[in-house]
Amino acid sequence: MTEHRALVHLTRAWYVACTSAELGKRPIARTILGRPLVLFRAGEGVASALLDRCPHRNAPLSEGRVVSGELECPYHGWRFDGAGKCMALPGLAEGPVESPGRCAEAFSVREQDGWVWVWCEPGVAPDVEPMRIPFADDPRYTVFRLEMRLEGSLVMALENMLDVPHTAYLHRGLFRSGEKRHTITARVRRHGAGAECEYVGEPRPTGVVGALLAPGGGVVQHWDRFLMPCLGQVEYKLGEKSHILSTQAMTPESDYVTRTYAIAAFRLPIPGFLLKPLVRPVIRKILKQDAWMLKQISDNVNRFGGERMASSPIDLLGPHIYYLLRRAERGELDGREHLQLEREVLLRV
Amino acid sequence: MTEHRALVHLTRAWYVACTSAELGKRPIARTILGRPLVLFRAGEGVASALLDRCPHRNAPLSEGRVVSGELECPYHGWRFDGAGKCMALPGLAEGPVESPGRCAEAFSVREQDGWVWVWCEPGVAPDVEPMRIPFADDPRYTVFRLEMRLEGSLVMALENMLDVPHTAYLHRGLFRSGEKRHTITARVRRHGAGAECEYVGEPRPTGVVGALLAPGGGVVQHWDRFLMPCLGQVEYKLGEKSHILSTQAMTPESDYVTRTYAIAAFRLPIPGFLLKPLVRPVIRKILKQDAWMLKQISDNVNRFGGERMASSPIDLLGPHIYYLLRRAERGELDGREHLQLEREVLLRV
């Protein structure tokens, strides 16, 4: 059997490396696309990212400490600023401290919406800014933040998040597991910056979240969105009063490990202090079931030495996620491209 | 040092995948020659085997459930019959469910003598049937069944089972570790379907099993047999009254893991209810010592990056086991071939 692996390594892109809250006085280690990074707060608390290796003797800088906004190597005490420049070389009596070979490679960093984003290509100026997360700080919304380690590839994790048909099986009892079936229309649009699926005429999903969204039942508006290269978004609306927007930033640590950072914003006709204890454990449980499934799949792909993918017309976003990421990786993504298609889907409610 | 590995991958063959008792209502996962399989009972309880991977998104089907004789994938609920045909694709509103790309690869299965046998080549009709195990259900015999995981290759495990000289060392105190030495004749015959060694004029072995077989001592009849490709058999006879036939089916899980399924049948002049508590712990202990040794050897082969094999004239069956398996793997086994030789062996009793 010849096998294939749907893995994409897009380094010219922003990924969330950690949350603002995680990055305090001590440096922390993170890995993106297999690249070990150290994050720390340089002068005036500016979030900074270097390759996590001292250029001198390969010690991990993340095991060092931050002294006056400089990162100090734990082995010989060499110090680096936020741009990776060597600022101190203890014991050196003659000659300059700074030299090109003594620099640590630095990565562009942005801190916004409570997340620290890293541009995963060193020495290349980013040509875009990381996306702002809607309603992250909007006082009208109740906001949940969650992080989770998923043992699945970026492509698998994004497809899983934006896939509807699995909910009746993997999340049986929590989500869309009722007895009634409705045929509805799914409208898929793909463009250069992402892909979106709109469900037209969808009855309110079963489960706690559906019940809170539309206590009286009825038809909801529902979109699943992929925003290049690492964001997934699920949006539900019922009139003007009820609105749910859940955004996940997916960071590929390695081929089969993806870290997800979620911001779920709820505007519902019940108060936030009641909403949190009802909804948070459900979100956590759903995410844990997805994490379990992704691990099962990754283990299986590694047992078999590769993947096999049979297509079905109701894999609505997965193929487009893979298509867009692969094109971008090859530098062939055309910003003007546009595709639209419609599919009938049998939804269990 | 250039190293070699005596590994054989014969896929056009029957191997025991599990016992009948292990295969109940839930699917189970097994690996044979590195191929992950799922076993389940399809319509009317018929034991069935598929490649353990949903053709859709690579989820392990063994984590799913059996519904009305069909195996349901735990991710999206796709269902497969015992032949691997896709029978349900939940959510699909239009078009046919069945399609060639949606099939799970199926393997031929036979259930007999309390074992579930799998033909390890998918899409190929077996040209033989698995061997029946003598006396497995004979009421005149007391039968022990045992399973054990051995960390050794198929060739190592088969040779170990059918080798006499090691018993005085590895099983010292349990088997053939007395002070007396007898020179006896070993007669080896090899043909297209296996190899056999007959010990002529062998005094009763020491240890519990020998004492039960021939309480008064004396000369026993003794054969060690290899039956292609995965069966080992040890047979002892004393006149018409006492008979022991122990058969082990060896299933290669991976290069250095072999699972053995044993059926040991005893007809002795003591009742079965007395025999079991006397003999069972001895068999288990001997098997555990063999398992320990096989693991030591496998670890060593992997430390060294290969095997080295010095020959000795009293390696009576090992070289023939390897020869026959290798020839069969290459499709060069000649069913008519015949070889016979005799060796003098110094047996410790």
Add this chain to the structure above:
Amino acid sequence: MTEHRALVHLTRAWYVACTSAELGKRPIARTILGRPLVLFRAGEGVASALLDRCPHRNAPLSEGRVVSGELECPYHGWRFDGAGKCMALPGLAEGPVESPGRCAEAFSVREQDGWVWVWCEPGVAPDVEPMRIPFADDPRYTVFRLEMRLEGSLVMALENMLDVPHTAYLHRGLFRSGEKRHTITARVRRHGAGAECEYVGEPRPTGVVGALLAPGGGVVQHWDRFLMPCLGQVEYKLGEKSHILSTQAMTPESDYVTRTYAIAAFRLPIPGFLLKPLVRPVIRKILKQDAWMLKQISDNVNRFGGERMASSPIDLLGPHIYYLLRRAERGELDGREHLQLEREVLLRV
């Protein structure tokens, strides 16, 4: 990023395999440069080393036992003398026991100074003898012996042992972490058999060891030495009364595991029974900090897939250690070569 690994595999060399005390009645397993060895005491207790694999069926001889000065394989009881010759093949009724294919490969061994040295190339007569360790048995000296497993390459471990600038950082609080800085001269000499660094005009180091060496402060004599291919030596002198000589024999087990055997000899104006409880825990703690750092670096090198080494003028011995080992490995070491250079170093005291 293309990466490089500073790994040297010099097999025509003596390495310490174990201590004399470790080698008792039972055989023991050791690995040098990836070669699994069994050590045992053959006739008259002579330390002997064979490849740890029975030539018959690959069982590890180190799991066997020593019988009358011969090593017995635990599987079939084959026996080997200290030169690897097969002396017994139980069960063999006809023909000779000894044969070239039944030999276990043997290694030259020397036992001296409490260590068992092995020449790591089988079948090649050593052209030198292992070095004697000064003062190992001198009654005027208090001697500490220590062994430790370091997860670092031989080159990393030797450089770490003989490097001064890291002490103020990795061993902060224990060694050279005071506030005063002195510029002193380091004189480096490299020749065919090693390299040495002499510190001229070095003030007494801080910490317990420095305080014992020179209670009244003052200038000490200090040399760090590398002696091909595996010895590191640190020597301090204050007049005729105070002398410390610490020798470590570094044995490369595998690429990133090195075992160090240390003999530290102290002649100080305080009695040995007072010295031991003061100094031993400090030495142990320093070694553990070095072991931790070496593991950090090795893990990082493996995360990155290789090493990167920026140079600094105060890496006084590291580059010479690597140069000499690499030249020796290639058979290009010139015994007559000589190099001398001086560097100014800023020492924290």
